[in-house]
Amino acid sequence: MxxxxxxxxxxxxxxxxxxxxxxxxxxxxxxxxxxxxxxxxxxxxxxxxxxxxxxxxxxxxxxxxxxxxxxxxxxxxxxxxxxxxxxxxxxxxxxxxxxxxxxxxxxxxxxxxxxxxxxxxxxxxxxxxxxxxxxxxxxxxxxxxxxxxxxxxxxxxxxRREILERVGEQIHREPLEETDWVRVTTLGCCREVGRASFVLSTPETRILVDCGDKPGAEGDVPHLQVPEANPIADLDAVVLTHAHLDHSALLPLLFKYGYDGPVYMTAPTRDLIGLLQLDYLDVAAKEGRTPPYESEMVREELKHTITLDYGDVTDIAPDIKLTLHNAGHILGSAVAHFHIGDGLHNIVFSGDVHYSDTRLFNGAVNDFPRVETLVMESTYGRRGDYQTDQEDSERKLIDLITRTYENDGKVVIPAFAVGRSQELMLVLEEAMRTEKLPTMPIYLDGMIREATAIHTAYPEFLRDGLRQRILHEDENPFLADQFEQVDGGEEMREAIAGGEPCIILSTSGMVTGGPIMSWLELLGGDPENALIFVGYQAEGTLGRRIQGGNREIQLTDRRGETNRLTLRFTIESVSGFSGHADRNGLENFVQSMNPRPQEILCVHGDKSATDQLSSALYQKFNCRTYAPRNLETFRFA
The missing domain is CATH 3.30.300.20 (K homology (KH) domain)
Known part of the structure; x- marks a missing residue:
């Protein structure tokens, strides 16, 4: 026996x-x-x-x-x-x-x-x-x-039951080593935004946290080939903070390389990766790129998921307990707290966080019994990265849409299918219901409607007041009559472009492909129309170039021919809708932590953002801070 x-x-x-x-x-x-x-x-x-x-x-x-x-x-x-x-x-x-x-x-x-x-x-x-x-x-x-x-x-x-029994045996086995140290190795998203991935290791256990791609940079993948991550098949667990592709896109690749263990996440995250990863493969195929894995690997990943509710303390290895907390970023997004050994060390990976409440979510949780080390996102970590107050942002957005409407134009808003689109839907629905904005069609293009349907399946993950409206007041704003799905392909898009004033929410949020490319072609040449950016545009993306003033772009049409397009429509940016905390929010997240961490690794931001946030946190809170490069290892305890 x-x-x-x-x-x-x-x-x-x-x-x-x-x-x-x-x-x-x-x-x-x-x-x-x-x-x-x-x-x-x-x-x-x-x-x-x-x-x-x-x-x-x-x-x-x-x-x-x-x-x-x-x-x-x-x-x-x-x-x-x-x-x-x-x-x-x-x-x-x-x-x-x-x-x-x-x-x-x-x-x-x-x-x-x-x-x-x-x-x-x-x-x-x-x-x-x-x-x-x-x-x-x-x-x-x-x-x-x-x-x-x-x-x-x-x-x-x-x-699945057989998989779970095998995982259970691994979790509850007798430890083979004494846990007397902890290491974190950075495999991506250091001094850059995208390809988030880390290895958390002890003498007993190796855990991978996130495994994403890099928007606008094909081929820039996490450094999974390094010894700290290998053999991939022998990893003890994978933890996913949220479903955005810069954190999740390459998780199925692990199963291609022989991984057969658990993937921990929230239930909404599980459903969202089923949507986003399959679309990721579809977009790659349409653009003539070889997908990094087959759809079968997505199904294999789903088979190995173990979903956790916020606040549940869960054994995931003989020497590690995991607790997920609301990150306020997108549906099901989590701050991951790891308790290591018998009180040896506590590490928190922030994932992407939004510290204050939004229309869609309660703000990020930062109340932990103990935390010695914080791995902190720094997307908006520069000194000048202060987002407009949400009410002011909504007012500016409504003014821009009203002005375009009065000029008989159409507004197109590039938006992530998950998170920003639903936030905007709530703003626009209320503005029209309260007559702050003329009632007009709001077209949802790409995966936005399907992502919204997933939100309605998990109202317990939404902000308190919104959850109350959906569950107890039978008042679901996502079902408003103004919202229409674009399901007729190019023919329907051409009809919308030639029709009455309207609003179009379209993927992709960083203009890296998808239906937004059609809207640039159909609406970009008319100065009466408007393009409004409401989310982060990463370096290297077309969205970043357009936002920076580039009005001459190249588009590949449906016949595969490349054409030059001059953008003549109004181009505006409205901050305040991001799913990320701004510089104040990041500092407040750390300031209100009790106890405060002894060391902070500033990641998931470009070099200036990580450097400046690291310096500020050191000066304000007198803790050790770092702006690590990829492929660095930090030992704690």
């Missing part, structure tokens, strides 16, 4: 010793970070309110109780009983049983009514039928991505 089997057997005995005699344990196993207890008495477990909490406190593990095979009511009978227990207004849209795990997946319009007050309805379901309920929200807007991801994970449920 292996050491792991011995450990599981001992754990089963300890659990049984903690339980009343009428509760049985047929099997104990780890599935990823969770300790799963299979029982022949699921109904009795459900009646003992608080027993799971007592076990979790005793064993300091996340615990799930599942029925042993054959102990549940037959699915046909159980479905009728479940539907009787759940209020009709919950709006059940799907209900599926999985005998191998003893779970019943219930999808509903209002999952809160399925769960009940303090999970009372869930316990009642298990008491009556013996199945363990798993509740999902039906998106108010139909989302093919959410449906496809859920269906795929359901289809692969048995294989």
């Amino acid at each position: 292996s050491t792991n089997q011995d450990s599981i057997s001992e754990l089963k005995e300890e659990i049984e010793a903690e339980l009343p005699d009428d509760l049985t344990v047929s099997r104990v196993t780890y599935e990823g970070p969770e300790l799963v207890i299979y029982t022949g008495t699921p109904r009795k477990f459900a009646k003992r309110d608080g027993i799971v909490r007592q076990l979790a406190q005793k064993f300091r593990k996340r615990i799930a109780i599942r029925p042993a095979p054959g102990t549940q009511t037959k699915p046909a009978d159980a479905e009728a009983q479940i539907r009787e227990l759940i209020p009709e207004e919950a709006g059940i849209t799907d209900l599926d049983f999985y005998p191998t795990t003893g779970e019943v997946v219930i999808e509903a319009d209002k999952p809160g009514l399925v769960i009940g007050q303090r999970a009372s309805t869930l316990r009642e379901i298990t008491q009556e039928v013996g199945w363990t309920p798993d509740v999902l929200r039906t998106p108010p807007m139909e989302s093919s991505t959410v449906a496809n991801v859920r269906n795929y994970l359901v289809k692969e449920r048995e294989e």
Whole structure:
């Protein structure tokens, strides 16, 4: 018998010793970070309110109780009983049983009514039928991505369980080394924006944090070939802070190189990477580039995802615990806090953060029990990088759109499909509803509508007031009549360009490809129209060149011919809509941390941004700061 089997057997005995005699344990196993207890008495477990909490406190593990095979009511009978227990207004849209795990997946319009007050309805379901309920929200807007991801994970449920059991064995194994040091190696995004990637290592464990591409710089990928990252197949875990491609695009490449372990992220991030990575491959193919991996690798990655809620402390290795916190940047974005060893060291990777509240999200969390080292984004870290107040930004945007409308023109706004587009949708919907802006069509081109549908599937990740409107006031601003999807290709774009005044939100946000290129061609020659930048334009992108005053650009048309285009429309930039904190926000993020970190690595910004922020934080807070280069290693503890 292996050491792991011995450990599981001992754990089963300890659990049984903690339980009343009428509760049985047929099997104990780890599935990823969770300790799963299979029982022949699921109904009795459900009646003992608080027993799971007592076990979790005793064993300091996340615990799930599942029925042993054959102990549940037959699915046909159980479905009728479940539907009787759940209020009709919950709006059940799907209900599926999985005998191998003893779970019943219930999808509903209002999952809160399925769960009940303090999970009372869930316990009642298990008491009556013996199945363990798993509740999902039906998106108010139909989302093919959410449906496809859920269906795929359901289809692969048995294989996922095998993967999770293997991961669980790795997490809960006996440590082979004493954890007496911590290292961080920079594989990308140092003195540059893009290709975010780091290796966090201890004598026992190696974890990869993010693995993105670099916008506007084909071939600039993270330095995955270095010894600190290899063998890639032997990495213990991958942690993804958020779905933007400069952090996530190349994660599937790890599976091409033999990685077979877990990828930790939030649930919205999982769905968003399913959307963005497949589009990444599609864009590469359309532009005649060889994609770095096949779509099968995206599916393999999804199969290995383990989703965490904000604030859950989770074992991801024998010597490392991970907690994800809201980063305020995009849907599901996270600040990743790593607790290493038995109190040896705490490292926080900020990912991309927005420290103050926006219309869409609550501001980033920076309240940690301990943090000695902070790896901090510096996108707007220069001395002059102060964004306009949000109200002033909205006022300027509305004035520019009104002026263009009065000139019978059209406004095109390059925007990231995830985050900025939804922020702008909220601003424009309210402005038209309150008559601050003339009512006109708002066309969504590219992936924006699909990304918005994913937002509506996860209202618990949105700002408090917006969540309240969607969940409890039945007032979903994303469903306003003004929003129209561009789904007719070039023919529809040409009709819009020749029609009435309107607003067009189009990907890509940095003008690096996608439908925005068509809008430049269709609208760029008319001085009555306007192009408004609302997001960061990275060095090397066409968006940065246009923003900097370049009005002569080259475009490749649908026949593959390259033409020179002179941009004659108005070009404006409105700050204040970025998903990144400005210089003040970055400094406030550090200033209000308690305790404050002993050292800070300033990354994810160009050289001037990282240098200037590093210098300012050192002078203000008297801590050690660095503006590292790529391929540097820092040892802590």
